[in-house]
Amino acid sequence: MIAIIDYDAGNLKSVEKALLSLGEETVITRDPEVIRGADKAILPGVGAFGDAMQNLRNFGLVDVIREFAASGKPFLGICLGLQLLFERSEESPGAEGLGILKGDILRIPPCEGLKIPHMGWNSLKIREGARLFQGIPQDTYVYFVHSYYLKAADENVVAATTEYSTLIHASVESGNVFACQFHPEKSSTAGLQILKNFAAL
16 A cells, blocks of 8 residues: 655645556555555655645644654655655755755756746656666656755765756655655656556565
């Protein structure tokens, strides 16, 4: 069973639909006991960093997410869910992230000819051996929607990068904790393969 964590940050149904199409049993929930009992958990989301952290606190989900990440069971952050795993974001000065991984969320620098937010398909440079990307060719295109990007403190956790005005850490993996800035559930066949790889961990 894969728990999709609901904290009023949207994008839950598209993740659920993608997993159901792969034959995975899922539950959308904010019940800490249901999350603790799941085999895997996904933190999706779109929206503002500070608001999202406040929602996680309001629903009593901060500790249960940290516990799950420490439990060794596979955990996946998607889009805003990736950003929340880190310590802080320029989007919401003073708001503390979950701090499960070390790094900063920075605003994508302005660049002539490039629109922000970054919305669209970009190719990935994938680190050899990255578990989420088994069977995914180098330079595969995936779908992004974001104005802020991850700069991880430890380059060793970076599983994939992309270029959009700057070098973006597009995916990370650290032990049982995985995250993607892009939306695998909206990234066609490659995205479904990434979710399938996660479900098979």
